[in-house]
Amino acid sequence: MTARDEMLGRIRTALAGDPPGSSAPPAGDAPAPGYRTHGELGTPALLDLLAGRLIDYRSHVRRTGPEQLLDTVRAALAGRGARRVVLPPGLDLPGLDQPEAGQAGTFGDVELITDGGLSAQELDQADGVITRAAVAVAETGTIILDAGPGQGRRALSLIPDYHLCLIEADQVVALVPEALARLRPDRPLTWISGPSATSDIELDRVEGVHGPRTLEVILIS
């Protein structure tokens, strides 16, 4: 007998003694869950909550309108002193002339490289990365990347030490269940709540271990 058949057989043996009826699926429509599945805040309050929660877990936050976005990005990179920055294909930053995949270009005195399969070592040479996100959860201060357009593969937001993430107001939801409803499970997902951290030494939280040590978020509304 294969291990698979034997384990499934053991499970059926273990469950065989259950009282009759206990294994039937609940009849009719599932009752509404007793926990919250929809937030009640309007957009301005949601953005305030998200900003507050991001800052609480040591992320940097800038807020801007669509017209000032490029200037805000420039200011963030300058504030960081980033000279060599990786972009995922399709960042779609209005006013920015993004290099083709695998090519480099310039943005003021910053060198921009669009990912076309950079090695881990090459990514390690970059000062930072700019990405978009799929959705953000205000209540937990979480941004979620799904490797979609403007986000790139998972390694991009992992290896460079500085992650600048652009969030549009309509991407922000209040609660975790609302975020799950917007996400596709078949995409690789990365949930990020603040910079890399550890509490392993005496349960003191220390920012900055293996992931980016600085997370900066630009909220666009």
Add this chain to the structure above:
Amino acid sequence: MSGPVYLGLPTAPRGVGHLRGDEPFPVAARRALADTQLRRNLGRATRTIRAKRAAVVGELPDWEALRDAGQAIKAETMAHLDRYLQQLEEQVTARGGVVHWARDAVEANQIVVDLVRATGATEAVKVKSIVTDEIGLNDALAGAGITAHETDLAELIVQLGHDRPSHILVPAIHRNRAEIREIFLHEMGDVDPGLTDSPAALAEAARQHLRRRFLSAKVGISGANFAIAETGTLCVVESEGNGRMCLTLPDTLITVMGIEKILPSWDDLGVFMQLLPRSSTGERMSPYTSMWTGVTPGDGPQQFHLVLLDNGRTAALADQTGRQALHCIRCSACLNVCPVYERVGGHAYGSVYPGPIGAVLSPMLTGVEDNASLPYASSLCGACYDACPVKIDIPSLLVHLRARHVDEVADAHRVPSPEAVTMAAASWVMASPARYEAAQRGGRAGRLLGRGGRIRRLPPPLSAWTSARDAPQPPAQTFRQWWRSEHGDINHGDINHGDIKHGDSR
């Protein structure tokens, strides 16, 4: 309840992995209690985490509803575990992953060793995973000439210190910063001798030590926090980014998970992604969560293997009462609130699963006889039940396992145990008012042993009781003697029907 109830399903085998201690809990606990440094480290750490957890749990108006939902989802999962596992296998396979089934630790270790060998690699990077500690995977890999590098900071501290994990979430909770600095200085090889003991400096040293290893890793090994049957999605929750490194950069990823970690549907994550971080690290959300489904071309490992482990879990499933121990999501909230864990630490439990849930889970996986002292390693105060995010009734399970232990001992021995003899004697005494009264009068002799209302030491064999607890000193007169002195010598019928003037008399 014994024998046939558990249907003869095999428990976790002896001689492999880390589910059994070398000595009974009371012996190990006594040594741990003598270690004042350990008690200081644990006391400080558990106080900190309790306060953090309470604060973030208090932020959610629907916390109790989330706990109820978590409990219901887990009960449903267990009731149809066979169906959900097959669904998970189907989904993972359809998305380019390979699913392996392992009856026990030995089989799981062999599967992983063979998979790593097939890649030609002699090293692997590991995400913190208790299940791989449970099966002793690192030892098995070492035996096959494969070096497993732990990458979680606390697991690294444990590995470099040639130590054992002592907490589910923070395996090095028993070490303070000065001890960690010493371990790094002696064991890392590439560390700056000027290293200070500030947590930030220690974290930086770990980053430098592991960076090159991550960037060149060919094989990653992980556990899983959740697996979604409906979609085939695996989920790992972590803080440092070492998990993301191991899950993203290697060509091959091998994930080992206990069969109980499965959840039926995608929406269930909406419950568990709220329950787990707040209960474990006391954060609204852990810094990083990775979710992946099979293989994604051009992004992350292109070979994905999922190893589904039994190792005593189906035997636990067969115990209808004990089954809920399998609901555990390894948050460690019960450890942090436990007055016993807080004083003795994790090593005293002998298993990789310490604390209240470990005192239940370990005996269920190994069979009660192999961890017989653990169900007694509790004062049954109930703090663990209140803290558990999926409402596992740990105190009731502890009592249930104590009963299983007594029954199994009785079944295994023709000569009755001391408990059985004592209980039989008590039953004979209590069956007759005269014998009962005589026994009570005899009990007053115990006053000679006590001082200040307590008896601290009884002669053998009763010393087994007082070695860990005080017994109350018997009162100077029994209730019956007091009643006679107040009311005269009336017969029992009068007591039953009579008008009792001093209902609250003492």
